[in-house]
Amino acid sequence: MERSPSSPAFWRSPLRGPWFTSLLGVVLLAGITVLFVTGLLSYAAYNPDLSPVNDKTPDKGVLGFYLFPWPTDPPWLYRLTQGVHVTLGIALVPVLLAKLWSVVPRLFQLPPARSVAHALERLSLLLLVGGVLFEFVTGVLNIQLAYVFPGSFYPLHFYGAWVFFAAFAVHVVLRAPTALRNLRRMRTGDEEGAAPPVSAEEPSLVSPSPDEPTVSRRGAVWLVGGGSLLLLGTTAGQNFDGPVRRTALLAPHGGADPGSGPNGFQINKTAAARGISAAETSEEAWRLVVTGPSGTVRLSRAELAELPLHSAALPIACVEGWSTSDQWWRGVRLRDLAALVGHEPETAPDVLVESLQRHGAFRRAALRANQVRDPRSLLALDVNGERLSPDHGHPARIIVPAAPGVLNTKWVARMTFGEL
Ligand SMILES: Nc1nc2c(c(=O)[nH]1)N[C@H]1C(S)=C(S)[C@@H](COP(=O)(O)O)O[C@H]1N2
Numbered sequence: 254m255e256r257s258p259s260s261p262a263f264w265r266s267p268l269r270g271p272w273f274t275s276l277l278g279v280v281l282l283a284g285i286t287v288l289f290v291t292g293l294l295s296y297a298a299y300n301p302d303l304s305p306v307n308d309k310t311p312d313k314g315v316l317g318f319y320l321f322p323w324p325t326d327p328p329w330l331y332r333l334t335q336g337v338h339v340t341l342g343i344a345l346v347p348v349l350l351a352k353l354w355s356v357v358p359r360l361f362q363l364p365p366a367r368s369v370a371h372a373l374e375r376l377s378l379l380l381l382v383g384g385v386l387f388e389f390v391t392g393v394l395n396i397q398l399a400y401v402f403p404g405s406f407y408p409l410h411f412y413g414a415w416v417f418f419a420a421f422a423v424h425v426v427l428r429a430p431t432a433l434r435n436l437r438r439m440r441t442g443d444e445e446g447a448a449p450p451v452s453a454e455e456p457s458l459v460s461p462s463p464d465e466p467t468v469s470r471r472g473a474v475w476l477v478g479g480g481s482l483l484l485l486g487t488t489a490g491q492n493f494d495g496p497v498r499r500t501a502l503l504a505p506h507g508g509a510d511p512g513s514g515p516n517g518f519q520i521n522k523t524a525a526a527r528g529i530s531a532a533e534t535s536e537e538a539w540r541l542v543v544t545g546p547s548g549t550v551r552l553s554r555a556e557l558a559e560l561p562l563h564s565a566a567l568p569i570a571c572v573e574g575w576s577t578s579d580q581w582w583r584g585v586r587l588r589d590l591a592a593l594v595g596h597e598p599e600t601a602p603d604v605l606v607e608s609l610q611r612h613g614a615f616r617r618a619a620l621r622a623n624q625v626r627d628p629r630s631l632l633a634l635d636v637n638g639e640r641l642s643p644d645h646g647h648p649a650r651i652i653v654p655a656a657p658g659v660l661n662t663k664w665v666a667r668m669t670f671g672e673l
């Protein structure tokens with residue numbers, strides 16, 4: 254029995270080999286590319302460049318090169334991109350773990366570096382493995398609501414993504430041709446046609462002294478794929494209303510039961526959790542303060558309800574990967590509020606929206622001009638024909654088509670047009 258993990262004979266599983274590793278690698282190549290693209294889109298959707306309001310990352314610098322005004326069409330855009338980002342990320346966990354397991358003997362390879370090129374490749378593997386674990390762990394922690402990070406989730410996950418993806422790109426350039434050739438040449442269990450390792454010095458993944466198999470290669474693929482399907486099936490439901498949402502066993506948010514009726518849809522943070530009292534939202538106490546070039550106006554909820562009211566069917570789609578189907582919101586157009594304080598509705602500028610909330614995240618958010626000008630963007634007073642419930646943001650909340658949930662500020666107290 255070989256004791257040292259640096260010896261190939263230490264690793265006994267008959268499953269390890271180029272075919273298994275190549276198959277998992279190609280699945281990850283496709284999956285992680287989609288995660289990277291939808292992740293960058295999610296960051297753009299968050300309006301981080303309306304700094305420093307939405308984003309506390311001062312030096313995103315060149316990495317922000319691609320940011321663009323997130324569109325308001327189609328209204329389900331963020332529901333789709335973020336639903337895919339989170340659901341796919343979760344479903345890929347078994348594939349990732351199996352892939353890392355399949356190459357773990359390489360981690361112990363001795364000597365650690367045989368040449369400068371070999372040393373560089375191993376260094377990139379450190380960033381690759383460290384990066385992928387960091388991205389998956391921070392992502393899963395964020396959607397499980399465990400904000401345990403020093404600072405904010407966004408810059409960590411964003412910078413981590415770039416470091417990881419750079420190493421991933423190097424890895425793909427070096428390995429993808431071999432992996433694709435292996436898959437083309439080989440059938441399950443037949444390592445004969447395997448392409449030679451990338452470098453002649455590299456030890457094979459096939460154990461020189463394998464144990465008796467307890468599961469076939471095909472069985473192992475079914476196990477990994479079945480694990481992914483199980484995670485998919487217990488996550489995807491969080492993007493749909495009604496009984497389907499109850500299939501989302503892995504989704505958090507067990508705490509706030511939204512109940513039934515017009516306000517009976519997913520709640521993120523309740524009024525109580527955000528310290529919003531009935532006294533400060535009463536008709537007597539609450540005033541909306543709107544500021545623009547012509548000055549400041551103060552409006553009670555009753556006065557707002559006398560302005561032209563419009564309806565729009567829009568979903569809420571959270572960065573955590575859950576979403577609701579369309580709800581019917583009714584309220585005052587954001588561009589009409591801009592017009593109250595001296596802007597033309599068609600050329601209304603960015604707006605800073607601030608909540609009554611005094612502590613915690615998402616007290617305020619900036620919306621871009623294209624979002625303000627969209628006729629479906631509302632300061633909503635009602636939903637599905639009823640007054641907003643306290644938990645959904647009574648007396649008034651923002652709702653913008655295609656925007657991430659975090660921009661839909663609840664319990665709005667103040668809106669400042671321009672001057673961001
Ligand atoms: N003031 C305030 N507004 C807020 C939040 C918050 O915590 N405080 N949460 C935001 C987030 S992250 C989401 S996803 C939506 C959820 O809206 P809902 O609870 O009505 O479904 O509200 C947004 N508006």
Ligand SMILES: [Mo]
Pocket residue numbers: 521570571572573658659
């Ligand atoms: Mo959210």
